[in-house]
Amino acid sequence: MSLLLEDYQRLSGITGEMRNAAASGEWDRLISLEQECKRKVEEIKPRDIVPSNPEERAQKLALLKKILADDADIRSRTESWMEQLQRIMQSTRSEQRLQQTYLANY
Template sequence: MDASSQAIANYEALSILTGQMRDAAIDGEWDELISIEQHCGELVAAMKVIDVEAILDKDARQYKIQLIDKILSDDAEIRILVQAWMGQLELSMQSNRQEQRLLQAYGA
């Protein structure tokens, strides 16, 4: 596979992975999201070398742009979902701390 084909294949793979991450975030599967994110990191590291070498024709560049748009859209949705989950987690932790203070103040 030449560098151009490999570059496109990598963007397709990254697009699939970010879609899986988005689905995991929607389902609240945080461990799965982290696992997939690690695979994304490995792929992105490999892509840096190949992407520099790839010379894409007009159609391939346009397709690459579409893939990048999807990847960025997935990333934005993941960020929103993670921030919402973190907010819920923070509220839960605050509630637990308050409960602990009450137990300490009034005994168990």
């Protein structure tokens, strides 16, 4: 197996861990893994080629499909979490405005 495929396997492992962290609500772990993922992508970019061997091409394609599926699942989970966080923040702002109005009138 080529070094490039090994790198893609590692990247796939990281995105799988990210998917698990998002599924279990481990947001700090997800952030840490996201940083690791970015470093790995930056490491791969300058060496990324289409393998000439058909078997390696198929392996790379399968890994890319898995990485993209992980990414879609992570986005779906984090978007709902972000929406929930936004609702909480809006509620807090509404409470603050209500308190300010109350204190200004009394």
